[in-house]
Amino acid sequence: MQLVEQADPVTTEIVRHGLGSAADQIKRTLIRTAMTPIIYDVLDFAAAIYDDRCRMLAQAPSIPLFMGTMSFCVEAAVRRVGGPDALEPGDAILINDPYETGSHPQDAAVVMPIFMPDGTLVGYAAVKAHWMDIGAKAPYCTDTTDVHQEGTIFPGIHVMRRGVMQDDVVRIAQANSRMPGFVLGDLNAQISAVQVGAAATARLVARYGLDRFRACVERMYDHGEAVVRRYVERIPDGRYVGRGELDDDGISGVPIPFHVTLEVEGSSVRFDFSDCPGVQTGPVNCPIASTVSAARVALTMLAGNGEAPTEGHFRPIEVVARPGSMFHARPPAPCFLYGWPAIQACDAVLRALADAVPELVPAGSGGDICGVGFWGVDQRSGEFWSDASPYPIGQGASVGSDGSSGLLHFAEAATRFTPAEVREVRFPVVQERLELATDSAGAGRRRGGLGLDIGFRLLQDAELISTLDRTKNAPQGLAGGHDARPNGATVAFPDGRVEPVTKVTGLPVPAGTVLSLLTGGGAGCGEPRERDASAVLADVREGYVSEAAARRDYPHAFG
Known part of the structure; x- marks a missing residue:
């Protein structure tokens, strides 16, 4: 039987909501067990489920700006420990490398593979959350000049193996924090959260069978893609420029103007950051994952029809940026305030679209x-x-x-x-x-x-x-x-x-x-x-x- 024949719309919708529930269980577990208000009250985190190809199945409502970065995060975490073949049930990976996660080091991610009883890898449960202190020059920074001043970096390492916590990793994290009890509490909360999400996803796959589940996922992706393409088709083909300006880089006091170009053709849109300024001395630099996320958020917030996004919603979007620039920063450029230019990039995208379709923005x-x-x-x-x-x-x-x-x-x-x-x-x-x-x-x-x-x-x-x-x-x-x-x-x-x-x-x-x-x-x-x-x-x-x-x-x- 062909995959498409197995993916009837009713089952697909049930699977979609089931995946959303699994992501929401990650979120609820984290809120109920985290130590710091910035997680359990502010909700400065992302909780998501990905398939075995690191494509987003579902994300619980939290920080949209993390939405487009988490696939980079999951891919890097798995790659850094040796790839999918190096993973076993009960493993969990800790990663906070800004150039892989698309965040500052305080946003530490835990990624857990999801296995079926027969050993088949079906996806990943992931949660990225802000730790209050991770050994930077200050708990929050506006004046760093390289990434090494911004906190201890965990480059993708096992924090759990076969269900056993790796005590040496935990001790390193605590030893490099001014608030070690909070770090331990929040790390434990993240691990508990991905365990819950992984179990919920595995139950969903077992209920429908792997082939039928994957068929529903592909149909789900196709639907998300169609929703966004219908919106983009309402924008006249052309080239549109949105301009923004940061006050400064946190050090120089000098304004930083930039622009992003949107190229719309049919139902596809290309976001071009190639002509943006070079990497900045202060920490207002975006890793490429953050830049991709900004573009995805700006468009899908308008085009997503109020639906919870999946990987399919991102298919009509292409993002390019010049390596070594503010929107494609590389180590050791400081990036603690990566979110500030990313948010302004979102607004620049809206200003570009306002020239084309003012009634839609x-x-x-x-x-x-x-x-x-x-x-x-x-x-x-x-x-x-x-x-x-x-x-x-x-x-x-x-x-x-x-x-x-x-x-x-x-x-x-x-x-x-x-x-x-x-x-x-x-x-x-x-x-x-x-x-x-x-x-x-x-x-x-x-x-x-x-x-x-x-x-x-x-x-x-x-x-x-x-x-x-x-x-x-x-x-x-x-x-x-x-x-x-x-x-x-x-x-x-x-x-x-x-x-x-x-x-x-x-x-x-x-x-x-x-x-x-x-x-x-x-x-x-x-x-x-x-x-x-x-x-x-x-x-x-x-x-x-x-x-x-x-x-x-x-x-x-x-x-």
Whole structure:
């Protein structure tokens, strides 16, 4: 019987949901067993199932930016230990090499092969999660100049063999961390998670048989490919350029402009980063896996029809970049802030598409992770602590709707920021303010979403990390819509000094210091004069727009 005949649509849909459930079981196990809030509350991880050819079967909702990197991660992990033939049931591989995983070293991945009882390898369960400290020059870094300053690197080694933990690997990981208990706890959580995911996948394969399962997988991939191709066919053939600019590389203070070219032909699209700047001195460099992921996320978020992606969704996409450039960095280039140019590349892709199909894309967003945090030695326990999180921004408006307020960038969709209650219980920090920022959104026929005003007060002496970008370039309006507020932050010291901060590592902040984070808003879409007067007045009543700003941008609403 031919494979396609075995893959009826009902069974294929059951298999698809079963794989999604297996990935979700990885996610739930990790959340319930991890030690650090950045994993169990922020959800700074990816949980996924891959087939035996390292093609993505399913990924649980978490960080989309990891979505396109995990295949690179799985392939490298298996290759580094000698290939599939070197694997046995109960094995698990630890890898955090940035140039293989597409992340900074803090994002450590555990990959487990999935075997059937007869010894047939059918796939891999994988989870990549952020460890709070892995022996870098600081728990978070904005000023590294080579990858060796960014943490201990595990280049793809067995952390388990035939179900037995490799104690020497664990001891090395703990010995190179300021928070060894957290590293051990999170590693154990990751191993438990992939064990659960591997078992769930094996049960699914056993239920339908390997041939039928594989036939359903191929049909599933074909469907994902067709969904994206239908969207791309709506874009006129042509060459479109999207431009972006980072504030700086964390060291020089010099802006870094770049552009990405989209070449659309029929139902295929090519993302060309070849003309981008060379590798940067500071850590704003992307390994190629990160660049591929940015392109995949930008397009599939628009074209994926709201479906959970599979490898098939990526088939219409080709990504090229010049080796040795910012978007194809190679060792030992620093890459701790790899996600910052990747997110801006996502936005540059949207700006390129806005020239071709403005009705299909949103206006500009705050366009940054807006990550800030603190660390120090807790006077109450004498132990080192570290707390950092991304924070929400305003989303750009579109032809059909206002932008959403206070959401993380779409490349981080399905993640969260640390709740105030968790932070205040575990760390010597009080969150004094968290509110939607009036007048932070861009005006338009459709108004942009609002950014946030957030305030933190230190209860003990500590050090500050701020990773802000897009502080110099406002989110751009679309089709006559107005730009929005860019990101920003200030530090108010107990002696009365107030200083702006953007990217800084280890800034001493004594007890009583207040950090004020002002995240960017979403830009507007369409001419403001076309906005319904009742919507303008409702915005004023709700405090989204001040009366003064409304009278300036929407005078028609006041007769």
